[in-house]
Amino acid sequence: MKQKYKRIDIKTKRLVNSLFLWNYQAAFKGRGIEFHDFREYTPSDDAKYIDWLVSAREWKTIMRRYREERELEILFLIDLSVSMEFGFKQTKLDTLIEILYLIAFSGIQNGDKVWALIIWKNGIKFTGFKKWNIWLVQIMSAIEEYDKTQPMETLSFSELNSLPIKNTLVFVLTDKLKIQEQSLKLAHIKNDLIYIRISDSFEETLDGRKWVIVLWDTKRNIVIDLDNKKKKQKYLDLRREKKQKLRNMLMKNNVSSLEIDENTDIYKAFLRFMKTREL
Numbered sequence: 001m002k003q004k005y006k007r008i009d010i011k012t013k014r015l016v017n018s019l020f021l022w023n024y025q026a027a028f029k030g031r032g033i034e035f036h037d038f039r040e041y042t043p044s045d046d047a048k049y050i051d052w053l054v055s056a057r058e059w060k061t062i063m064r065r066y067r068e069e070r071e072l073e074i075l076f077l078i079d080l081s082v083s084m085e086f087g088f089k090q091t092k093l094d095t096l097i098e099i100l101y102l103i104a105f106s107g108i109q110n111g112d113k114v115w116a117l118i119i120w121k122n123g124i125k126f127t128g129f130k131k132w133n134i135w136l137v138q139i140m141s142a143i144e145e146y147d148k149t150q151p152m153e154t155l156s157f158s159e160l161n162s163l164p165i166k167n168t169l170v171f172v173l174t175d176k177l178k179i180q181e182q183s184l185k186l187a188h189i190k191n192d193l194i195y196i197r198i199s200d201s202f203e204e205t206l207d208g209r210k211w212v213i214v215l216w217d218t219k220r221n222i223v224i225d226l227d228n229k230k231k232k233q234k235y236l237d238l239r240r241e242k243k244q245k246l247r248n249m250l251m252k253n254n255v256s257s258l259e260i261d262e263n264t265d266i267y268k269a270f271l272r273f274m275k276t277r278e279l
Contacts, residue, residue, distance in 0.1 A: 013105060024106040027274035028072060028169055038062050072169050074107045075191075076100060076116040077160055079174035080143065081152035086175075087200045089262045095198050096173045097143070098266050101136075103171055108135070117160060118142055119152070119174075152176070157183035166190050175199055177242040181249055188255050195250055195257040203239070204261070206232050 041050055041061035049063040078100070084093040107114045116139055155176040161183060168191045175198050187193055202208065206226055226232060250257045258273050260266060 023271060023274045024110060027277035037065050039065055072107065072110070072112040073165070073167070074103070074112050074114045074169045074171065075160075075165065076104065076114075077157075077170060077172045077174075078116055078118045078139075078143075079152070079155065079172075079176065080118055083152075083175055084198075086203070087262060088202060089200075092175050092198045092200055092262075093143070095260060095262055095264075095266075097140075099196060099198075099260065099270065100139070100173060102266060102270060104135070104139075117163070119155075119159070154178040154180060156180040157187040161186050161190070168192070170194065171196060173198065177239075177246050179246065179249060181253075184249070184255065185253055188253055193255050195255050197246070197257065197259050199259070199261045201261045201263055206236065 038051065038054060039062070041047075041055075041063045045063055049065070051062050051064050054062045078096070080093070084096065085091050087094070104114050114135060153176070155172075155174055155178065157180070160170065170187065170191045170193050172193065172195045174196070177197075184193070247257070256273075256277065258269065260269055
């Protein structure tokens, strides 16, 4: 395991074991309840759980006990298009890896089934493991080997929707501001979708740099002269418009979302996000 991954791995395990697991369990519920056993009814129990057939056979009042089915299926939809390589302090891909570690380790500690669909060229599915190191090596190897030349401006959930899955907790890790709305609707009808948009703070402000910056577009490179205030403002206005359009689309379709960049304290941000899920 590379040194930078090892550092994140150690930090994540410490934080999850001391802070996150209870909040994770409260925020992301199991798929339902399952029958556990029978026991004799007491006056403080809810009468709706009385099993009258068993009670008649036993000549005493017997109730059914249930427990929550805690195990979840978690799928990470990981965007590895070339724009994820952008960043000055660290790349958006590095930020993606940090939050991937945090959520995946929390899930595995909780006994959930964790797997991933990597978006680049063609979708690649990785079956989940409950053994952290095996799953981690597999995912990190794929990330290291991916084709960094594949551009993608609009995110589609068509490959996700083609999978035979239902009631899965899907974490979308991407920097995309444009989504195919119909594929989003279908994905969220079938599963619990959480959209995590990763950006670089420079993209939001264009501040702190004096030279010309080249940003990737699906058809061409876009050159922005940072001394040209008119072009700079035009870019910022367009980006602000795209962000608001994305937020409106996610809200309209009841999709939970989180926005992070390289300066975000990911652990605190995700903890706050989980608390909103508990309400």
